[in-house]
Amino acid sequence: MRNFITEIIDEHKNDGRFNGVVHTRFPPEPNGYLHIGHAQAICLNFGIAEQYGGLCNLRFDDTNPAKEEQEYIDAIIEDVRWLGYDWDDRLFFASDYFDALYEMAVDLIRIGKAYVDELSQDEIREYRGTLNEPGVESPYRDRPADENLRLFEKMRAGGFKEGEAVLRAKIDMSSGNINLRDPVMYRIVDVPHPRTGKTWKIYPMYDFAHGQSDSIEGVTHSICTLEYEDHRPLYDWYLDNIEIFHPQQIEFARLNVSHTVLSKRKLIRLVQENHVTGWDDPRMPTISGLRRRGYTPSAIRNFSEDAGISKVKGVVDLHKLEYHIRQDLNKSANRVMAVLNPLKVVIENYPDDQVEALEAINNPEDEAAGTRMAPFSKVLYIERDDFMEDPPRKFFRLAPGREVRLRYAYFITCTDVVKDENGHIVELRCRYDPATRGGAAPDGRRVKATLHWVSARHALTAEARLYENLFTVEAPEADAEKDFTEFINPDSLKIVDPIYVEPSVKSAAVGDRFQFERLAYFVVDQDSTSDKLVFNRTVTLRDQWAKLRKKTANPSGKKRRRRN
RNA sequence: AGGGAAGUAGCUCAAUCGGCAGAGCAGGUGCCUUUGGAGCACAAGGUUAAAGGUUCGAGUCCUUUCUUCCCUGCCA
Numbered sequence: 001m002r003n004f005i006t007e008i009i010d011e012h013k014n015d016g017r018f019n020g021v022v023h024t025r026f027p028p029e030p031n032g033y034l035h036i037g038h039a040q041a042i043c044l045n046f047g048i049a050e051q052y053g054g055l056c057n058l059r060f061d062d063t064n065p066a067k068e069e070q071e072y073i074d075a076i077i078e079d080v081r082w083l084g085y086d087w088d089d090r091l092f093f094a095s096d097y098f099d100a101l102y103e104m105a106v107d108l109i110r111i112g113k114a115y116v117d118e119l120s121q122d123e124i125r126e127y128r129g130t131l132n133e134p135g136v137e138s139p140y141r142d143r144p145a146d147e148n149l150r151l152f153e154k155m156r157a158g159g160f161k162e163g164e165a166v167l168r169a170k171i172d173m174s175s176g177n178i179n180l181r182d183p184v185m186y187r188i189v190d191v192p193h194p195r196t197g198k199t200w201k202i203y204p205m206y207d208f209a210h211g212q213s214d215s216i217e218g219v220t221h222s223i224c225t226l227e228y229e230d231h232r233p234l235y236d237w238y239l240d241n242i243e244i245f246h247p248q249q250i251e252f253a254r255l256n257v258s259h260t261v262l263s264k265r266k267l268i269r270l271v272q273e274n275h276v277t278g279w280d281d282p283r284m285p286t287i288s289g290l291r292r293r294g295y296t297p298s299a300i301r302n303f304s305e306d307a308g309i310s311k312v313k314g315v316v317d318l319h320k321l322e323y324h325i326r327q328d329l330n331k332s333a334n335r336v337m338a339v340l341n342p343l344k345v346v347i348e349n350y351p352d353d354q355v356e357a358l359e360a361i362n363n364p365e366d367e368a369a370g371t372r373m374a375p376f377s378k379v380l381y382i383e384r385d386d387f388m389e390d391p392p393r394k395f396f397r398l399a400p401g402r403e404v405r406l407r408y409a410y411f412i413t414c415t416d417v418v419k420d421e422n423g424h425i426v427e428l429r430c431r432y433d434p435a436t437r438g439g440a441a442p443d444g445r446r447v448k449a450t451l452h453w454v455s456a457r458h459a460l461t462a463e464a465r466l467y468e469n470l471f472t473v474e475a476p477e478a479d480a481e482k483d484f485t486e487f488i489n490p491d492s493l494k495i496v497d498p499i500y501v502e503p504s505v506k507s508a509a510v511g512d513r514f515q516f517e518r519l520a521y522f523v524v525d526q527d528s529t530s531d532k533l534v535f536n537r538t539v540t541l542r543d544q545w546a547k548l549r550k551k552t553a554n555p556s557g558k559k560r561r562r563r564n
Numbered sequence: 565a566g567g568g569a570a571g572u573a574g575c576u577c578a579a580u581c582g583g584c585a586g587a588g589c590a591g592g593u594g595c596c597u598u599u600g601g602a603g604c605a606c607a608a609g610g611u612u613a614a615a616g617g618u619u620c621g622a623g624u625c626c627u628u629u630c631u632u633c634c635c636u637g638c639c640a
Contacts (some may be wrong), residue, residue: 029639031639031640064640121637129636130636131566132566133636135636166638177567178566178567188638205639210640226568226633230568230569230634231635233568309577310576312576313569316589317574364602394600397600407598517599517601519601541599542601542602544600
């Protein structure tokens with residue numbers, strides 16, 4: 001990994017700033033599930049530690065019990081671990097430091113750099129000033145240290161109600177940086193904390209907790225997102241005035257991905273308003289959603305690396321994520337034949353009761369994956385899209401009178417098309433060439449297409465969940481007039497039940513990944529039962545035919561105007 | 565009375581402290597194929613936001629301008 005952050009670290013190594021030590025941390029707030037953007041931050045922090053022979057801690061930023069829950073803590077731990085990272089015994093919580101933080105606050109009060117303010121919340125806001133006008137100092141600002149000490153103790157003891165008093169740092173009410181206008185250090189929150197229960201009535205603000213937590217843990221490089229740039233002077237101020245070890249905060253641009261949303265508030269809405277089935281819905285950009293969708297940790301890690309780290313805010317194309325999962329699964333997923341939209345094929349010259357087992361390669365990219373046997377018989381299913389009665393140019397698949405190959409089986413020629421009274425095609429009559437067993441013609445003749453198939457008698461039925469982008473537009477949040485939910489793709493989930501799958505997958509387990517040949521990658525979903533498998537479509541294969549068809553339908557290449 | 569940051573190909577990033585602006589993805593063309601979907605090859609894509617300056621030479625240094633983003637929670 002090489003980016004502007006590693007350059008900074010290299011400089012520190014050269015000038016000896018941290019004696020060559022590199023120690024990072026990933027600091028989630030347990031108020032939601034981790035998403036692909038967090039995955040990049042995880043890869044960054046753990047990756048840098050790994051690269052420099054240092055350590056990376058997992059630390060929960062749990063300073064606001066009003067928003068945080070144990071459920072999220074558990075989910076986050078599972079997700080980071082699944083991505084393949086390990087923090088040994090360094091699982092920490094900001095709440096581990098509540099006592100230490102309290103003492104630091106007391107120290108700042110003693111040296112006259114913090115005070116208890118009894119202004120109301122509205123008054124504090126008014127006194128703060130605006131972006132263009134300086135703030136006004138609170139009338140409580142110059143209380144003697146003794147009084148502040150007594151009042152702060154009273155805050156801790158529950159002597160004030162929520163909102164009646166806060167502890168503030170005494171910095172500069174006229175600073176251009178609003179974070180420095182006497183920021184709140186402690187506020188009263190009277191709800192139980194997931195870890196400390198009812199021990200505390202006061203909780204430190206993020207700014208008063210984060211830097212010191214880094215410091216206590218010996219973190220050298222505290223990597224965070226761009227919106228904390230304005231907070232760095234405050235981060236530095238606390239550390240300098242408390243006079244403890246001073247890590248370096250470095251900010252980078254958080255990851256954005258097209259065709260989705262990544263803000264916690266919006267993800268929560270998707271769940272609460274039932275646009276999806278939960279945090280782990282395979283359409284969600286959460287780590288748990290991607291996992292259920294069939295993404296692999298290595299695909300996510302490669303994507304994170306490829307997306308890059310910089311200070312430029314941008315949007316990474318969703319294509320890139322898909323590229324990496326295809327890349328990974330192409331090498332690792334076993335191939336299997338499955339028909340999603342069946343068309344019955346009867347091989348007229350094949351003996352009625354004969355069944356042959358034909359050898360099929362599990363993964364052409366991995367010889368070690370071996371082979372399996374697929375049963376072949378007189379009645380088969382092929383994909384309805386693989387047949388056209390009146391094929392256009394460049395459609396090379398099956399058509400009346402045309403010969404194609406059934407993968408690993410035989411060449412077949414379509415001799416007749418059977419229709420129902422409505423003219424709907426219900427069955428194809430074909431003849432096979434026994435000499436082409438296995439799929440090769442001894443006389444060297446060639447066919448232009450190879451089709452996947454399943455034997456009707458032997459096929460397993462299963463359910464397929466076909467996922468597409470959750471949103472129909474690249475930037476669902478960009479339109480100021482419209483709520484992002486208006487751009488939800490109505491076709492983001494299509495359930496196909498039954499599909500027909502070759503019997504070799506019968507004993508597949510939840511999480512097993514396959515390529516259904518010529519279609520897409522699929523993963524066995526947790527909703528599967530002992531008598532019915534459920535497959536989630538992870539990502540389709542790249543489909544040049546679909547691209548070609550689109551182009552032919554719209555030769556100018558320009559977007560067709562939408563009719564209103 | 566404002567403060568902080570960022571502008572390089574459609575997108576994401578490079579460019580070894582001044583030395584021929586390069587990659588990946590997407591899009592394009594072609595080859596190949598027992599996955600038409602794997603694989604491979606090729607081409608295209610740029611006034612480095614703009615102007616001025618320094619210099620033999622500027623994406624890089626200086627000045628000015630423009631654009632975009634973040635900051636006025638007792639959230640993180």
